[in-house]
Amino acid sequence: MTHYGLQTSDFLERMEKFEQELPPLLLELSQVVRQMIEEIERPQLEDVQKMQEELLKMLGDSEQLIAVCGTEGKLCVQCPFGAYLPTGFPFASPEQPLCLPWIVLTQPISKQQAENQQN
Numbered sequence: 549m550t551h552y553g554l555q556t557s558d559f560l561e562r563m564e565k566f567e568q569e570l571p572p573l574l575l576e577l578s579q580v581v582r583q584m585i586e587e588i589e590r591p592q593l594e595d596v597q598k599m600q601e602e603l604l605k606m607l608g609d610s611e612q613l614i615a616v617c618g619t620e621g622k623l624c625v626q627c628p629f630g631a632y633l634p635t636g637f638p639f640a641s642p643e644q645p646l647c648l649p650w651i652v653l654t655q656p657i658s659k660q661q662a663e664n665q666q667n
Contacts, residue, residue, distance in 0.1 A: 556585060558631035566626040571616045577603055577649055578628045603652045610642055610653050619643070 552560065563570075563578050570578070584591060584599050591599075607613060617623055621639025624630035629647035633640060640647040645654040 552585070555631050559628045560585070562626065562628040562631055566628075569626060570628075571623070573606075573612055573616050574623065574627055574629070574649075577606060580606070581628070581648065600648075600652050603649065607649060607653055613649055613653065614642065617641075617649075621647075 559578075560582065563575075563582060567575065580599060580602055584595065588595050617627075617640075619641045621627075621630070621641055624633060624639045624647070627647070629640070629649060632648065633646050637644065637646050640650045642650060642654065645651045
């Protein structure tokens with residue numbers, strides 16, 4: 549049996565608890581992360597990068613995430629990715645990329661990896 553950390557357990561619980569309330573985009577992104585959590589007991593850097601590339605392809609650009617989350621993380625309390633927000637930060641946003649979807653969109657390393665894979 550795989551043992552999860554507190555944040556990962558919270559992520560999985562939020563997915564289950566709020567599944568019916570989550571916008572389709574966040575649910576799809578969460579399912580990719582859940583699949584990695586369940587299939588790979590100790591993900592390596594390469595596994596995480598591959599997952600980030602997949603999320604970036606699904607997101608495309610920030611417009612979809614802004615349409616769902618706004619610019620002040622209105623879903624952070626329900627969103628599974630909100631489980632990973634640092635203490636003291638009530639929301640993630642394009643200007644404050646604290647959750648995985650925003651990190652993937654705003655961090656140049658993730659973007660560069662996706663561009664390299666397309667070329």
